[in-house]
Amino acid sequence: MSLEAKEDSEKTPEWTLPLNPIMLQGFEWHVPADQNHWKRLQKALPNLKDIGVDNIWIPPGCKGMESNGTGYDVYDLYDVGEFYQKGSRATRWGSKETLHELVQSAQDLDVGIIWDTVLNHKAGADFTEKFPAVKVDPENRNTVISEPEEISAWVGFDFPGRKGKYSSMKYHYRHFNGVDWDESRKENAIYKVADPQGQWSQDVSNEHGNYDYLMFANLDQSHPEVRADLFNWAEWIGTEFALSGMRIDAAKHYSAAFQRDFVDHLRKTVGENYLLVGEYWRGEVEYLLNYLKIMEGRVSLFDVPLLGQISETSQTAGGDLRKIFKGTLVEHSPGHAVTFVGNHDTQPGQSLETTVVPFFKPIAYALILLRSQGQPCVFYGDLYGLHGGPNPLKCRSCKERLPILMRARKLYAYGEQRDYFDKRNCIGFVRYGNVMYPYGLACVISNTTAAYKRMYVGRRHKGEEWSDILGWCLETVIIDNRGYGVFPVAAKSVSVWVHERAWGRKSLTRPL
Structure with missing residues (x-):
């Protein structure tokens, strides 16, 4: 039976999960910064469809703080390679036109595109502004360690290249609650805006006391103008491109209640059947379950505890395979678990580097692709190899056999x-x-x-x-x-x- 076989003759609603779905993370950190990645993925689409890929999670397609910015250093959400800003018209990944071509080609093959959504911060401001702020203890951001003082920070965004197209919103210091640089003193510290409204969100991870602040200029999603602009962007991007869903970047770093409202707005306006996957990076499953409770089960989550178990077991001589799912999201809430063996943040040299010994990678992929629990996500770097970085571990056997395991999921991994x-x-x-x-x-x-x-x-x-x-x-x-x-x-x-x-x-x- 072909990969394209469907359950009965009745057509399923658009973007309903297919049989034994497979998500592909369609990038790794070191793919060439040649503004051709959208074309690269478009060329690969027929083969990816053939081995069973149903959805491709693409990197943030928004303009970053510099011409080769990844999009996680997001400057302008509304610039997806359309305007000359930050030294380039196209983003690192390509132009708006080639992005449209990728999405259209994917739609023609019934492959969904999942947008990587970065709403935690902004970077690469156009100018500085002065405002009162207090320093907080980096190890406990609830503890203020200075009196209020005027600082100068990069928080002014007017997007001159876009000239108000799609959104007239300009960003100023009142739209942020934290920064990490005082330009007037050339000093690095974590500053909280000393404004009556400048407070950390409370429904975030409790690491460092409160982990609202992560990097750059930290958005305050409780500000009504910020909230309205992010909702407007969600409608715009969902109307501009036929997406199948979104990945929520840095979910533990900003208000879960806001995220719940954002998801509801998305599904109400542009994508009733959107797939929403949160990146809530905690190794203890209870934190993931608590986040899901706040979100009222509206999203899925990457199973970070499972990756931890995979990594530890792979590096432990004679590790106990019977316990590999113990304490994981796929054990406790399989319907919300997106299982994975690695991603761009866990590859060598990255912030969340997580080693999986090469011999164990095919084992790990068999465990996430062939079992009945969880929705697997395959990493681009495991399918095509890593293009660089510090001493990447080679896994030729994984690269050669991963397509076989993916197809086996589509052909045989059914039933009890x-x-x-x-x-x-x-x-x-x-x-x-x-x-x-x-x-x-x-x-x-x-x-x-x-x-x-x-x-x-x-x-x-x-x-x-x-x-x-x-x-x-x-x-x-x-x-x-x-x-x-x-x-x-x-x-x-x-x-x-x-x-x-x-x-x-x-x-x-x-x-x-």
Whole structure:
């Protein structure tokens, strides 16, 4: 059955999650800063669709504080490569025209585009302003450590290149609650605006006492003019481009109540079925669950605790595979969990660098792609490799086999799941298939020596020959009369076993 097969003949609503959805993070930090990334993704679209990608999370397409800014250093939300500002018309990723072409080509292939939404701060101001501020303790931002004093900070934004198109809003110091630089004294510190309205949001992460302030000029989303402009931008971007959803950057750093209202406004005005995924970076699942409670379940979250477990287990000789999902979001709230093995912030040299030992990456991807819980997100750097940075870990086996695992999710990872998490260093699970996708699969994982696991795949499969689609085990397994198979796995490896008749198709292993 083809990847494009749908459930019955009735057309599903636009952007309803497809069968066994796969999200791709469509960038890494070191892709060339050549203003051609939108074209690069557009060229890759047919192949990405072929291996099962349903949604592509693209980097922030807004103008940054400099010509090669990533968009996380957001200067102007309304400039997506249309206006000559900050030394360039196009953004680091491309022009507005090539962005439109990417989104249209994706829509033609029924691939969604998820916009990376940066609403926490602004950078690259056009001029400084003077205003009273107090210093706060960087380790406890609730503690004021100075008297109010006048500082000069980069908080004036008038977007001269755009000249008021799409929004007449100009930003001034009253629209921010914190900065980290006093231009008059050339001093770096965390300053809170000493204005009756200049307060930290209370419904943010409690790290450093209050983690509202992150970087640059910190937006005050409680200010009515800021709130109105961000809502207006949401309508504009959702009308300008046919998006499937948004990633909410830095979700722990600004008001969760505002985010809830923002999500409601989005779904009311431009995207009833928008996929909303928050980046709430905490390693303890209770914080993620509390955020979801405030958000009333309106968004999904990246499963940061699971990535922590994957990283630790991969680096621990003989680590206990049975506990890899313990204390994770996918364990506690699988319907809200976006599972992942790495991203731009966790790659080598980045702020949240998280090591996953190369041999373990195919194992980790099998665990997020082939199981019934969670929605997986594949990292561009794992699919195509990293283009640079400090000593990136090479994982050729991941790059070669990841497309196979992605397609296997689309072809075989259906139906009831049975776990064989009975040995510390060798675990397995079976997917039994369903009426539309009847074949099913058997997955075995070892993080030490070669091993095997006897698992039940069903009496209806008796006498069948099953093979490892990843090619690490070359023998075949015969299913016995009771529906059991004894499935081997190589040392520090994963094997995915399916019926010979199901996987004998050359296209399954076609490289990118």
